Amino acid sequence: MHFYIHIPFCESKCHYCAFTSLKKENYEKSYFKALSRDINFHLKKFKIHHNQIKTLFIGGGTPSCIHTSNYEYIFEILHPYLAKNAEISCEANPNSATLNWLKAMKNIGVNRISFGAQSFHSEKLKFLGRIHDQKMIFKALENSHKAGFTNINLDLIYDTKMDDKKMLEFELLNLKKIKPLITHLSAYNLTIESKTAFAKKEHFKKNAPNLMKFFIQEIIQLGFFQYEISNFSKNKNSMCKHNLSYWKGKDYIGCGLSAVGFHKNQRFYTAKNLKSYIENPTFRNIEKLSPQDLNLEHLFLGLRSIVGIEEKKLSLAQKQKADLLVKEKKLEFKKGKYHNHNFLISDELALYF
Ligand SMILES: C[S@@+](CC[C@H](N)C(=O)[O-])C[C@H]1O[C@@H](n2cnc3c(N)ncnc32)[C@H](O)[C@@H]1O
Numbered sequence: 001m002h003f004y005i006h007i008p009f010c011e012s013k014c015h016y017c018a019f020t021s022l023k024k025e026n027y028e029k030s031y032f033k034a035l036s037r038d039i040n041f042h043l044k045k046f047k048i049h050h051n052q053i054k055t056l057f058i059g060g061g062t063p064s065c066i067h068t069s070n071y072e073y074i075f076e077i078l079h080p081y082l083a084k085n086a087e088i089s090c091e092a093n094p095n096s097a098t099l100n101w102l103k104a105m106k107n108i109g110v111n112r113i114s115f116g117a118q119s120f121h122s123e124k125l126k127f128l129g130r131i132h133d134q135k136m137i138f139k140a141l142e143n144s145h146k147a148g149f150t151n152i153n154l155d156l157i158y159d160t161k162m163d164d165k166k167m168l169e170f171e172l173l174n175l176k177k178i179k180p181l182i183t184h185l186s187a188y189n190l191t192i193e194s195k196t197a198f199a200k201k202e203h204f205k206k207n208a209p210n211l212m213k214f215f216i217q218e219i220i221q222l223g224f225f226q227y228e229i230s231n232f233s234k235n236k237n238s239m240c241k242h243n244l245s246y247w248k249g250k251d252y253i254g255c256g257l258s259a260v261g262f263h264k265n266q267r268f269y270t271a272k273n274l275k276s277y278i279e280n281p282t283f284r285n286i287e288k289l290s291p292q293d294l295n296l297e298h299l300f301l302g303l304r305s306i307v308g309i310e311e312k313k314l315s316l317a318q319k320q321k322a323d324l325l326v327k328e329k330k331l332e333f334k335k336g337k338y339h340n341h342n343f344l345i346s347d348e349l350a351l352y353f
């Protein structure tokens with residue numbers, strides 16, 4: 001089983017971001033109390049046994065703007081259920097992940113830290129609405145090592161209107177500098193989300209497929225292994241097991257405001273606002289997925305990553321199409337699975353089915 005926990009608090013709102021991120025004000029304590037009820041309830045509901053949780057991901061929001069005592073409280077509940085070698089990730093922002101915070105999180109059991117850097121360029125950072133600078137990114141990475149982390153990810157965003165070849169070369173130059181300090185990189189092509197500051201103005205996104213190709217090729221040249229359209233690891237051991245489980249269509253429990261869960265053919269959504277979540281944290285809206293929905297998801301996720309698509313999950317007509325793509329050398333068939341090696345055309349391929 002896999003487990004996701006959402007921390008819906010941030011210090012400020014980035015211009016591109018549609019994730020649930022609120023000012024924590026004085027809700028911190030009541031949120032974590034509700035969260036612990038939510039976690040206890042769902043561990044029982046899904047009959048989770050000791051040592052059964054293989055990956056735990058604490059995402060946000062900004063988990064690093066929350067005092068570590070709140071996580072201690074949550075880990076007291078979760079600890080017996082975590083597998084001995086579980087991957088335990090936590091997101092953090094470079095400005096709030098202090099050495100003390102990192103040390104305490106490491107002590108609690110977190111063994112993978114993921115920083116939202118987004119860019120190394122001061123103007124681009126301002127344009128994105130970030131409140132940190134390049135120095136804070138370097139410091140946060142250094143501190144993570146001091147705290148004993150060996151599994152470290154960095155998030156970047158590109159394809160904003162400020163990204164031309166020169167800007168991407170600047171990002172790559174800095175990536176090269178910090179490469180010894182990280183084991184994983186997520187490079188996200190900007191999505192313009194509705195109800196964000198970026199949605200209100202046009203042309204905030206560049207929409208430049210050639211630059212995307214250039215950036216990805218250069219990241220690979222730096223020695224990273226691309227295992228999903230936006231995800232790169234330094235070696236096979238540092239791929240994010242939690243995200244791989246999503247792409248493989250595995251079941252996961254999601255707790256916390258706006259967390260999503262998935263079990264068999266059902267998706268679970270929490271109450272939509274903080275007050276209702278705190279009042280009733282175990283409530284879930286259930287969406288039933290049809291076999292067609294599941295099939296489409298399997299195609300999209302499998303083709304965008306090294307996961308691939310399973311022959312046994314395809315209809316006869318889909319299998320014939322997949323075999324044709326093998327003949328055209330667009331897919332490779334290996335051990336009951338079709339694999340795509342060019343993630344840039346993955347959505348195009350998925351739509352062909
Ligand atoms: C769930 S967010 C939270 C991370 C953390 N709060 C931070 O900002 O550092 C995880 C990552 O998603 C990416 N992201 C969020 N909104 C995006 C968007 N509209 N387009 C592309 N990437 C986005 C960012 O790289 C971000 O670091």
Ligand code: SF4
Pocket residue numbers: 009010011012013014017018019021060061062093116
């Ligand atoms: S990108 Fe991260 S810090 Fe910025 S608003 Fe979204 S969750 Fe918060």
